[in-house]
Amino acid sequence: MQGASKAGIVLAAGMLLLIFGLVVSISVGWTDMGVVSGVKSLFAPSTSQEHLIVTTLRLPRALLAVIIGAGLGVAGAIMQAMTGNPLASPQTFGVNAGASMAVVAALVLLPHLPVPFLAPLAFGGAVMGGFAVYYLGAAGGMTPVKLALAGTAVHLFLASITEAFILFHQHSTDQVLFWLAGSLDGADWTDVNRVLPWSIGGLVAAFFMARSIGIMRMGEDVAKNLGQHVIRVRTICGIIVIVLAGSAVAVAGPIGFIGLMVPHLTRLLLGRESQLYLPITALLGALLLVYADVLARFIAYPYESPVGIVTAFLGAPFFLYLVGKERRAS
Amino acid sequence: MRARLLLPGFLLIFILSVFLSGCGTAIQNAQGTAPAAATQTEPTPAASSEKRVIKHELGETEIVGKPARIVVMDFSFADALATLGVAPVGISDDNDANLIIPEVKGKVGTYTSLGSRYEPNMELISSLAPDLIIADLNKHKAVYDKLKQIAPTIVLNDHQANYEHMLANYAVIADAVGMKEEGKKRLDEHQAKMDAIKAKLPKADAKLKVLPAVVNPTGFFAHSNASYAGSLMEYLGLEDAAKSEEAYPKTNLEQLVALNPDVLFLMKTGDKTIVDEWKTNPLWQNINAVKNGKVFEVARNKWALSRGLIGSELSSEEAVTLLSGK
């Protein structure tokens, strides 16, 4: 009972913070407008420039942050549950790097490919990166260290290939780097429409699987004893992760560490198992990315910086903190 | 016990490499001047045996006579030589001859591609036995000593050059190839041409806010007033809409709407660019350039790569033609 009320408080507070974050997000940017006029221009007559900026650029950008943040957070939570590994996330699992490589390769090799096909290609890359890391790290039990080392090795490899593509096609790709750092800058409704079906599908599927995922967190043996179809659960969860992370990369580039941090934050706030674990993880992921995206606008104001840099600067110390916690625990 | 025997074997590789290094130095001493000597076999006109000392970014270089086999390491230098009617023997063209604008290529004729501008092929440069090398400060300063061994080398700051710097670099190149007078004459012609182009600009178009920009599938990169293309526009009496110390700031649609240029010159890297997406946004219609129907596509190699007299004349002319509506 107490757990439920705690989750309720977290949920309510998170929602409030998210709404506040969204308001800030649509109010700050190159064109100077205060919070009040930002909100006002949402409802202003459709001819005003401020109204157009807010409704066609800032609003989709803020929503994209919500969608992608939620997706990455849930993807991380599922990965941590499946592997029993606190360091698992799309970033550390090579999924982001694989998807990025696929997208850059497509930009270079298939310049006439329609944009909607980028997402499925990114899935392919994500599968490749994820499998490579699993393959390298899973031998004899996947310890956090093994996963981190395997993930970094695969990441470096895929990044070298991506670099090679950029170097040898510099006249068409030298500016892809901004995207490669992970960026929401320049998002519009097309991007939202492109990622939304995948994200909704992935999130809904994840919520349906919530019970199984919760059981898997207790370990494979327990799950088997509780009658879980382990292989089936793993396969479905793998697909969900690939879809959530891959579609995010296809639209916004590899934004790291949301998936690593958010599940831990959720556990920190909720204290113990809760039915609301996945929804709150999604909420916190959205919250984190929305605020990180606001921060990214201020690093080199008035010029934009990629949000992926912000999440990396937040995420790396968090990673160190997790390492320290692991050490104390063991 | 056998494992102990490995130590000598282990060290052998290093003795070997030291031995090889010694060998290499010996070769260097014996052959160091070989390529330079090879160029001397070409009969040089008596008139051009005078010595000139050329000041450049990394010091001074003495050049004797009129260099005949010149290697250039960027497009702008090829433009400068073409302006002077000199054909370089080698150009680092990123292995893509199409990046050189036809007007320059026609004057350059056949040449040897030296590969990437960032890592030009040193062996090829030396095998061409040049008697003058023109290099860029940013990209090639690390190999200046090696280039010097091959031939007299001048290093110019082309990478960060705007229109004015480009003219100064051009004058240095003219002096280096022994064509100071011709260079000046051609520069005067250039100035006259630019004045004529400027005069063609309708009076009403003066102080128009223009914005040259490179657009690719993921981004829109404005060429600000600090860039070559931007400074050229300002020289023509137009105004660059993007004022920045950064030469190529990444710009999103919101910023573009705020900059609100009256004219857009888009250099596309491929068929599909981010502008295709922006066109579907009502904000795009709010930009003056779009309202006025003054969004033009121009060639990137002409507007941003061939930074020289020929390139600047061509792009200025194109700008004015486009602005005056044919």
Next chain:
Amino acid sequence: MTRRQSIAPAFLLLLIVTAIISIGTGAVSISPREVVESLFGTGPKNHSFIIGEYRLPRVVLAMLAGAGLAVSGAILQGMIRNPLASPDVIGITKGAGLASAIVIFLFPKSPAYLLPLAAFGGAAVVAAILYVYTARKRVQPATLALVGIAIGVICQAGIQYLMVKNPGDVNAALLWMAGSLWGRGWEHVWAVLPWILVFLPIAYSLANRLDVLSLGDEVAEGLGEDVTRLRVVLLVTSVALAGACVAVVGSIGFVGLLSPHIARRLVGGKHALLLPVAALLGATLMVAADGLGRWLLPPMEVPVGIVTAVIGAPYFLYLIGREKRRGI
């Protein structure tokens, strides 16, 4: 056992053959006979110049850097007790990368010699942070690896920020990041050689103690080893080797990861044998990759770091797969 040991001279031979072929490869092609003649000073003049000035120093530098990175990786793998550790994975080369990106982007007019100095400084800073962790009592080597990874991520974010803010200069930085032997000459060989000559023998002298360490901390301590101190000495050796190499050739990946791995498969885990074989393999790999990079798309040169990654990584996956099947 003797069969295993006879592998080492065979690899020396392989290295020499690879080097001769590599010296002959490039935009100007030179036959192996001419290569040998030129090395003894009797070849045709123009080819001798190209060999003496460009290819030979590159090949020698490739050998030194390959050997240095391979031994650096072998030490780290032995010390962290994980075959996936290497100087690039635990952030040392990323530190060098961030420092060099700062020089490339923020001080574009700086003299050319500043770049390798800064790169070495960057590697040293990362090493210092790792040192602080290692010198602490009872720190698991695994923690060290994770700390290195996190530092690498922070450095990477910094590099990306600089690249994004300076889109015009990105290629110079990318080439450095990938690792390249372009334009390297004897002065670079002389800069790396002392480090290699000092620290490779030191590494070799630590071989037996690395064997002891691989038995686990308790066993090592039981055998009278001061584990923390040993680890610090190993870290310094490894970073000195990797730092010197990376400073001169850029952050070349996978040589440090792959070479010790192949060596371990061929000659087993005894470091007295493993280190020399790994060094020879690393040197061969680098020489071959550089030759391949010059041969693939003339007049373009494919940076050696990209070649090592593209041929190294799939082979690495294959190796791991085989080991898994054999249940090692």
